[in-house]
Amino acid sequence: MIRFEDVYKTYKTGTDALRGVSFKIEDGDFVFIIGKSGSGKSTIMKLITREERPTKGYVLVDRFPISKMHNALVPVLRRQIGMIFQDFRLIESKSVFENVAFAGEIVGMSPKKLSQMVGIVLSIVGLSHKANAMPLELSGGEQQRIAIARAMINDPKLIVADEPTGNLDPQTSESIMALLEQINRNGTTVIVCTHDSNLVDRMKKRVIEVDNGIIVRDECASGYCATPPPEDKISIIQAVSKPSFPNGEDERPAVKLEDI
């Protein structure tokens, strides 16, 4: 489960990337985060993976309180998250197999288990036959599927994808999304940032839209939405965990569905 509570993020440069964001994502959800360029989508992703810390507010990912967690726990958090990026981020000097195995190696998987797992995830993304290829010998779509395989090797609870189809043509994008949807059907929470509104419309999933650091829409298409209105959740969390940020600045109203 992921919970954002009145989260502010101001970068060192003074840019207010997030200005009071609250939402909740349940385990097993599939959520799109959309918005114009510079609206704060990637910032939300970076807060989930603890690449950045919130300036104010409370972020909870699974059992990890992002704002106050110890640095030593960050790797533990990230092993439960599979990350996918627009630019794939494969190591060009390593083969497809090695690229995928790399993530398992780091958590200390035994070579036997590792090659077994690499086999499984490569067959899920449909690229078993490319195991010995080098990343640059693959098309963009294939590279992204390798990146998805890598994200899955440690059997994460959550997959976050920041513009995974940004560099791909519509058809390939479609197949990548289908792959992510298939992964989601097996119980993995999936969060996807994207510009591609056509894609979002067709997928009929929950959509959170950010604009200028504020959530302007959080809706569930076709009745699919695991998350009730955010106000309840905030009061429960505040009652239980007493967030450390000053309550005096909490008078900003939470974004309501009626606002849109």
Place this chain on the structure above:
Amino acid sequence: MKFRALLTSTREGIQGIIRHPLVTLASFTTILLMLLLMSVFLLFSANARYITKRVAQQPPIEVYMKLESTQAERDVVISYLDQNNQWIIEYEQRTPEQNYLWFRENLGESASILDNFDYMTYLPYTFHIRLIDPSYADEFGMNMRAIPGVNKVLIESRVMDFLSMTGRWVNIGTFVAFSVLLLIAMFIISNMVRISVYSRSAEISIMKFVGATSGYIRLPYIIEGLFVGMVSAVGAWAIAYFTYQQVFDIMMANVNATSFYALLPIQSLSHWVMIMCLVTGMLIGGLGSAVSVRKYVKV
């Protein structure tokens, strides 16, 4: 599992060395210079200690009585020595006859020229004294000179003075040069690590987001540093070893091995120098990279 991580890190660390031969060479050279300096210092001070010890074992003070000195005057000297025995390891009185024999013995083959030597006329009684603390020698000699019948007092402390003075300067010089080289080494190692880290920055960022611990990411660089330190240590040791052997051969060509001024043979020192080089080199290499990789690789 830990072992496998160590193995991977070692492989990565050694690959790092190969990837940046020039930077590695720079670190290697600086550490080697430092260790060489340290080895020279170790060799010098081991010899200085050794010679000091041997010189201290010899009678550093010789008291020559006047030729016409009386038994009563010699008794005063003996009673002075006995009263001050807390300063003295031992002393010995030599009669003119003993001095004559000792003299003859030292002349070896040409001793026959002394055959008709009237030693009672030309050789005095002497006292040979070994002090516990050589620094007390000057005051001791002054007191002895004041005793009637004493002709002169010879204090054999020049070697000691020379050794202790050069020893002091060598200590200071080594310390200064070592510190300067240490700073340079840290700077160069830090750059070695920085270049290594930057050339692998894409890989490191991937390691971070797939959940590698900082330790796992940093380990290859620390191993790289340890390895460079180790190779430098072996290099410095080898250079010191062969240079010392040359110096030893030249200096000892005309010197008996049992002489006061004999140098220690390299065999008795090489283990010590090797261990010191390895420990220091790996400490500098490993610690240097550990400190700088902390700066460049954060979660």
